[in-house]
Amino acid sequence: METSSVGNTNTGSIHVLAAADLSALLEAIVAEGYRLVGPRIRNGTAVLDEISGAAQLPRGYRDSQRPGEYRISANGSGETNAGRYFDYVVGPTSVKRFLYPPRRKVLEAERSGGQWKITEPADDYPPTAIVGLRSCDLAAVRILDRVLLNDIYPDPVYAARRKATLMIGVDCAHPSETCFCTSMGGGPSVESGYDLNLTELGDGATHRFLIAAGSDRGEKLMASLRLSTATSDDLAAGAAQRKSAEAALAQNPPMQDAREVLANAWNSTRWDSIAQRCMACANCTMSCPTCFCVDIEDETDLTGEHADRWQTWDSCFTMGHSYVHGGAVRKETTSRYRQWMTHKLSSWHDQFEMSGCTGCGRCITWCPVGIDIREELAAIRTDQKTDVPEAAQ
Amino acid sequence: MSARKKAQSNKKPKLAVFKFASCDGCQLSLLDCEDELLDVAGAVDIAYFPEATRAVMKGPWDLTLVEGSITTPHDAERIHQIRRQSKMLVTIGACATAGGIQALRNFGNVNAYVSAVYAHPEYIETLRTSTPIADHVKVDFELNGCPINKYQLLEVINATVNGRRPNINPNSVCAECKLRGTSCIMVSQGIPCMGPVTHAGCNAICPFYNRGCFGCYGPKEATNTAAVATRFRELGLNNEDVMRQFRMFTAAAREFEDESVAAEKFEAESLI
Ligand code: SF4
Ligand code: SF4
Ligand code: SF4
Numbered sequence: 080m081e082t083s084s085v086g087n088t089n090t091g092s093i094h095v096l097a098a099a100d101l102s103a104l105l106e107a108i109v110a111e112g113y114r115l116v117g118p119r120i121r122n123g124t125a126v127l128d129e130i131s132g133a134a135q136l137p138r139g140y141r142d143s144q145r146p147g148e149y150r151i152s153a154n155g156s157g158e159t160n161a162g163r164y165f166d167y168v169v170g171p172t173s174v175k176r177f178l179y180p181p182r183r184k185v186l187e188a189e190r191s192g193g194q195w196k197i198t199e200p201a202d203d204y205p206p207t208a209i210v211g212l213r214s215c216d217l218a219a220v221r222i223l224d225r226v227l228l229n230d231i232y233p234d235p236v237y238a239a240r241r242k243a244t245l246m247i248g249v250d251c252a253h254p255s256e257t258c259f260c261t262s263m264g265g266g267p268s269v270e271s272g273y274d275l276n277l278t279e280l281g282d283g284a285t286h287r288f289l290i291a292a293g294s295d296r297g298e299k300l301m302a303s304l305r306l307s308t309a310t311s312d313d314l315a316a317g318a319a320q321r322k323s324a325e326a327a328l329a330q331n332p333p334m335q336d337a338r339e340v341l342a343n344a345w346n347s348t349r350w351d352s353i354a355q356r357c358m359a360c361a362n363c364t365m366s367c368p369t370c371f372c373v374d375i376e377d378e379t380d381l382t383g384e385h386a387d388r389w390q391t392w393d394s395c396f397t398m399g400h401s402y403v404h405g406g407a408v409r410k411e412t413t414s415r416y417r418q419w420m421t422h423k424l425s426s427w428h429d430q431f432e433m434s435g436c437t438g439c440g441r442c443i444t445w446c447p448v449g450i451d452i453r454e455e456l457a458a459i460r461t462d463q464k465t466d467v468p469e470a471a472q
Numbered sequence: 473m474s475a476r477k478k479a480q481s482n483k484k485p486k487l488a489v490f491k492f493a494s495c496d497g498c499q500l501s502l503l504d505c506e507d508e509l510l511d512v513a514g515a516v517d518i519a520y521f522p523e524a525t526r527a528v529m530k531g532p533w534d535l536t537l538v539e540g541s542i543t544t545p546h547d548a549e550r551i552h553q554i555r556r557q558s559k560m561l562v563t564i565g566a567c568a569t570a571g572g573i574q575a576l577r578n579f580g581n582v583n584a585y586v587s588a589v590y591a592h593p594e595y596i597e598t599l600r601t602s603t604p605i606a607d608h609v610k611v612d613f614e615l616n617g618c619p620i621n622k623y624q625l626l627e628v629i630n631a632t633v634n635g636r637r638p639n640i641n642p643n644s645v646c647a648e649c650k651l652r653g654t655s656c657i658m659v660s661q662g663i664p665c666m667g668p669v670t671h672a673g674c675n676a677i678c679p680f681y682n683r684g685c686f687g688c689y690g691p692k693e694a695t696n697t698a699a700v701a702t703r704f705r706e707l708g709l710n711n712e713d714v715m716r717q718f719r720m721f722t723a724a725a726r727e728f729e730d731e732s733v734a735a736e737k738f739e740a741e742s743l744i
Contacts, residue, residue, distance in 0.1 A: 181650070356699050361650070383634045399643075447646070447656060448703045
């Protein structure tokens, strides 16, 4: 893992890329042998998927996200953002889908003459450039790195995919109502973890990008582009855009005390109220860019001479997740939601010295009944304040 | 190839397939396994399967697949005889596991239907309700679906032959949407979808085609139907619409039945 070239903060100076030259950047990336992945509209959502070039990016689109609700449309906000490429925020897919796929065969076994021969199938992940990653996406990569690379048992497939992935970040101009990255200590602009980062400025005749490299791979790509040095006006425009994005995020409730609040909340009455609304459907965990739980299943063919072992995304909301000999430990949704939220925001610190949450808001938007982790934390905190007798405070 | 070889040397498990009130669709899924059918035929002795062969081998059977629900006094008897002859009894499909579409009669008056449909209602001997097999005899495994997924059926046969538990996921249809990368249509388009309360197994076909899940696979494990019903109402469904969401192919599955009855009750109360 050459961490030196992946995941550093800005090493180079900031330049300006003309909006019309975004295609030139993407073409340069393809010429380097990368498969191109970026946001594109599918079934009324901006998903991360393979794209052929800049023409497939959702230009002029804005999204609106609320608990349990997502909409995206071209110029839906009524504002003029004609031709801007990245005016929406994260959609249902995350970088996890690429680095840590939903389903993967981890081994094959063949029996002949009473002997098992076990082979590891080769991973078929091509060098991939992901365009349009947000600050919270790159924060998720840092968390996944800690869990899957820098722990006792590193995941070799994750390591290889991570190395083969070029990360092109984008600063967020219009956070959605479900975004709360700043409450989790990041965003809305990209700070680190990118190979290249873009700040989209202006529209129409003033449409341009600030561009900065965060790795050698990024520097090399930049060197091949037609760029100009950023003027103080360009930098001021970037700062102003950042300020307005931060203002939109400032309405979020404080969450800095999440670790302590949840560490002492195992008997909060709030868990029961959540369980009445929660369907244990697993949408939150599967949408979350950092939830890493998987299930391992063995499949045999009819002869019993051939077996495959599969790794599939699992969720702490399933009964099987807490199954031990004799039954599931977390039978009630009460304890499953508590496990999820407590792990994400509190015990993750104990386990990995960091929070498990980036504040991307996917678990809020993509919960079909709109359960909001921010609101639940606030309610649990209030609960504690009213529960604890005066003397104990 | 080795399936057949092994089959010649070992004693093969005996498979029987029985039908009760149903459309035959589920047992036909077995014949639909064209590529795998010869392997199945090599791995088991098909002892009784009228849709496929005229051969009849007496019980006991190692694996008995039962399709259909119990709707007549005669069938209520017959299923006990089958159970006595079956080592492992697996019910397949919405009829056998949840009473099927014909369980809609449970919510009406069956005699009224009989007189409306048949010229000579006096010849018809039927029960008031359509009930799942598990209401009558012990069932070792239930394979949900309307119709069942043929790959899941193969997995059940395969697991039984190899003496292991079948890998059949009891989670939500939503988990399948997420795995295959379908963006949630309830969240992004406001389409009412039964996915969050429905048992996985179909690979979330309907949401992929922009259609809300119909609930064909019945309730998922530890389901919360009231929560999704509340969401349906927020999306503009009235009590009758909510009742219909839950009263489809698996209307008599307990959790779905309770929710559809509750919706009817709300409606009745709102009219007072
Ligand atoms: S817990 Fe929610 S907000 Fe936090 S990273 Fe996961 S999906 Fe995003
Ligand atoms: S919080 Fe929402 S998305 Fe998560 S399991 Fe509960 S209902 Fe499903
Ligand atoms: S479309 Fe339906 S099944 Fe799929 S995630 Fe949404 S609610 Fe669940």
